[in-house]
Amino acid sequence: MSTPAVAPDTTGLPPLDTPPPAPDFGPATHLSCRECGARYDLGAAYACIECFGPLEVAxxxxxxxxxxxxxxxxxxxxYSCLLPVASYAGSEPNLEPGLTRLVRADNLARALGMTGTLWVKDDSGNPTHSFKDRVVAVAQSAARRLGLSTLACASTGNLANAVAAAAARAxxxxxxxxxxxxxxxxxxxTATYGGTLLAVRGTYxxxxxxxSELIGEPLTADWGFxxxxLRPYYAEGSKTVGYEIAEQLGWRLPEQVVAPIASGSLLTKVDKAFRELASLGLVPDSPYAVFGAQATGCSPVSEAFREGRDVVRPQRPATIAKSLAIGxxxxxxxALDSVRRSGGAIADVSDEEIVEGIRLLAETEGIFAETAGGVVVATLRALLASGALDPARETVILNTGDGxxxxxxxxxxxAPTATISPDVDEVTAxxxxxSHERTTR
Amino acid sequence: MSVSVRIPTILRTYTDGAKDLSVEPGEPTLAALLDALEAAAPGIRARVLDESGALRRFVNVYVDEEDVRFTDGLATPVPDGASVSIIPAVAGG
Structure with missing residues (x-):
C-alpha cells in the first residue's frame, strides 16, 4: 500500500501539531517541593499543590x-551554568550585577579580637546597591522565558530598587x-526609576x-512577581554570593560565614552554593559553619534557634532594620536546618547595637553598610562574646546593602566634629x- | 452564620475554579469552618491541615486581618460575617 503523498513544507514553520519548545532554563530540569518532593514542570509556580511547601529548582x-x-x-x-537561566541570559538587557568586592577586614578583626582572617562580602557594590540585583536578574530572565511582561514585587525597599531599575533597563x-x-x-x-510604586498602609x-492574593487575579495574568x-528562580540568584566568595578565596570555602536573616532565603542559598561547589569538585569539601543574624525587634528565627524549636513563630516587627523586618x-x-546542620548559631541584636555595628564597620574598614549590615557586624560581636563563633577561624560576613x-x-x-567659620584659628581650636574630647572619651 | 472564604489559586481545583466560597460553620471556630469548607469542597481540608490535624507550616490563614498564628490557631473565633483567607506562605525582602 502506498502512503499518501504529503506536500513539501515550503513555509519553514513547524507543523501545526508540533508543541511549542519548552522554555530554555539552562541546566534546570524541573521544580521540586522542598517538603514532600512532588515534581512540577518549570513554570510560574511557587507552592506545592499537595502540601503548600515551597518549590525549588532542580x-x-x-x-x-x-x-x-x-x-x-x-x-x-x-555562574549561568549553575543557575536556572539560558546560556544567553546575561546578554539580554539586565543590570549585570555581581562580582562585588570581597574585602579583607583586618582592622575590624583586630577591633573584635579575632585572630583568624575576616572578610566582608560587600554587596553594596551592586547596581542598585544591594544583593537584590542578583535575585532580580534571575527572576527577570525567568519572566522572559515564561512570557510575563510586567515585573512586580512585594518589597522592604532594596528589592523595590532592584525591580524598578531592572525593568527600566529592559x-x-x-x-x-x-x-x-x-x-x-x-x-x-524606587520612584525615580519610574514604574508603578504602590505604598501600602501596613507592614511588609x-x-x-x-x-499573594493578587496572584490569580485577571489583572496580574502577565505579571511576574x-x-x-517567580520565587523558585529568584531565590537561586542568591547562590551567586556563595559562588563568588569561594572563587574569590581561590576556589575554597571559608570556615565560618555570617549572613543576615529576613526571609531566611539568602542564608540557605549561600549554604546551597557551598554544597554544590563541593559536590561538583570545584572546591575542596571542607567543613564550614553558617551563622544567622537578626534584629531583636524582629527575631523569629533567632528565637526558634534559642528555644530549640523547628517551628518559627511569627512576630510583629519593631526594628530600625527594616530590610530584615519579616515577621x-x-x-x-x-535557615534553622542550615545553621544546625553546619554547627553554626543564630543570634539577635538591639537597635542600639545595630547602629554601633554600622559605625564600627565604617570606622574600621571604610564600608558604610545599611542597617542589615549593622545587624551582621553586631551579631558577629555577640557570637564572639558568647563563644559560638571561633575568633581563630577564617570568617566571611555579608554586607547586603548600602548605608x-x-x-x-x-x-x-x-555629626560634624565642629561647625566653624572659614578661619585658620577656628580650625586649630x-x-x-x-583631640581633648577623644582623650577624655 | 455565614463566613466568606478566599481560596488560593492552587486550591481552586477543589472549588471548580471559584475564588471565594461562602460556608456556614456549625460553630464559630476556625476548626468548624474547615469542616464546613470540606463539606463544600471535598478534599480541601487535607491540603490545609497535615496528617496530625495541625495547620501545615507553609499555609497562612487569616480571620479578617488577623494571622491565626497570632491568635488561637484552629480554635480562633470566626464570627458571623467574618472573612477568612487561606494563603501559601511566601518569603520576600
Missing part, C-alpha cells in the same frame, strides 16, 4: 569547570508594592499577603577640642 549540573566559570563575564552571569513595566513607612531613601530611589507581611510566582519568614525553618539608603538610622548618632 538541576542536572554536569560539565561545570572552574575554567568555564573563569572565562565568563565579569558579573554574576559567569524597557519593561514594573509594579512595586511596599509598606508606606519605608525609609525615604528607598522610596525616593501585609504587603506580602496582598501580593519576582518573589512570589513571618517562610524560609526560616530551612546611604538608611541614613536615618545613624543620622541622630553622628576645633582640632584641639576634638
Amino acid at each position: 538541576y542536572d549540573l554536569s560539565g561545570v569547570t572552574r575554567e568555564l566559570i573563569e572565562s565568563g563575564p565579569q558579573s554574576m552571569w559567569r 524597557g519593561q513595566d514594573s509594579v512595586v508594592v511596599i509598606p508606606s513607612d519605608l525609609e525615604d531613601g528607598k522610596v525616593v530611589t 507581611d501585609d504587603v506580602n499577603r496582598l501580593c 519576582v518573589n512570589v510566582n 513571618n519568614p517562610a524560609d526560616g525553618p530551612y 546611604l539608603k538608611t541614613l536615618d538610622a545613624v543620622a541622630g548618632h553622628v 576645633a582640632l584641639v577640642d576634638a
Whole structure:
C-alpha cells in the first residue's frame, strides 16, 4: 500500500501539531517541593499543590569547570551554568550585577579580637546597591522565558530598587508594592526609576499577603512577581554570593560565614552554593559553619534557634532594620536546618547595637553598610562574646546593602566634629577640642 | 452564620475554579469552618491541615486581618460575617 503523498513544507514553520519548545532554563530540569518532593514542570509556580511547601529548582549540573566559570563575564552571569537561566541570559538587557568586592577586614578583626582572617562580602557594590540585583536578574530572565511582561514585587525597599531599575533597563513595566513607612531613601530611589510604586498602609507581611492574593487575579495574568510566582528562580540568584566568595578565596570555602536573616532565603542559598561547589569538585569539601543574624525587634528565627524549636513563630516587627523586618519568614525553618546542620548559631541584636555595628564597620574598614549590615557586624560581636563563633577561624560576613539608603538610622548618632567659620584659628581650636574630647572619651 | 472564604489559586481545583466560597460553620471556630469548607469542597481540608490535624507550616490563614498564628490557631473565633483567607506562605525582602 502506498502512503499518501504529503506536500513539501515550503513555509519553514513547524507543523501545526508540533508543541511549542519548552522554555530554555539552562541546566534546570524541573521544580521540586522542598517538603514532600512532588515534581512540577518549570513554570510560574511557587507552592506545592499537595502540601503548600515551597518549590525549588532542580538541576542536572554536569560539565561545570572552574575554567568555564573563569572565562565568563565579569558579573554574576559567569555562574549561568549553575543557575536556572539560558546560556544567553546575561546578554539580554539586565543590570549585570555581581562580582562585588570581597574585602579583607583586618582592622575590624583586630577591633573584635579575632585572630583568624575576616572578610566582608560587600554587596553594596551592586547596581542598585544591594544583593537584590542578583535575585532580580534571575527572576527577570525567568519572566522572559515564561512570557510575563510586567515585573512586580512585594518589597522592604532594596528589592523595590532592584525591580524598578531592572525593568527600566529592559524597557519593561514594573509594579512595586511596599509598606508606606519605608525609609525615604528607598522610596525616593524606587520612584525615580519610574514604574508603578504602590505604598501600602501596613507592614511588609501585609504587603506580602496582598501580593499573594493578587496572584490569580485577571489583572496580574502577565505579571511576574519576582518573589512570589517567580520565587523558585529568584531565590537561586542568591547562590551567586556563595559562588563568588569561594572563587574569590581561590576556589575554597571559608570556615565560618555570617549572613543576615529576613526571609531566611539568602542564608540557605549561600549554604546551597557551598554544597554544590563541593559536590561538583570545584572546591575542596571542607567543613564550614553558617551563622544567622537578626534584629531583636524582629527575631523569629533567632528565637526558634534559642528555644530549640523547628517551628518559627511569627512576630510583629519593631526594628530600625527594616530590610530584615519579616515577621513571618517562610524560609526560616530551612535557615534553622542550615545553621544546625553546619554547627553554626543564630543570634539577635538591639537597635542600639545595630547602629554601633554600622559605625564600627565604617570606622574600621571604610564600608558604610545599611542597617542589615549593622545587624551582621553586631551579631558577629555577640557570637564572639558568647563563644559560638571561633575568633581563630577564617570568617566571611555579608554586607547586603548600602548605608546611604538608611541614613536615618545613624543620622541622630553622628555629626560634624565642629561647625566653624572659614578661619585658620577656628580650625586649630576645633582640632584641639576634638583631640581633648577623644582623650577624655 | 455565614463566613466568606478566599481560596488560593492552587486550591481552586477543589472549588471548580471559584475564588471565594461562602460556608456556614456549625460553630464559630476556625476548626468548624474547615469542616464546613470540606463539606463544600471535598478534599480541601487535607491540603490545609497535615496528617496530625495541625495547620501545615507553609499555609497562612487569616480571620479578617488577623494571622491565626497570632491568635488561637484552629480554635480562633470566626464570627458571623467574618472573612477568612487561606494563603501559601511566601518569603520576600
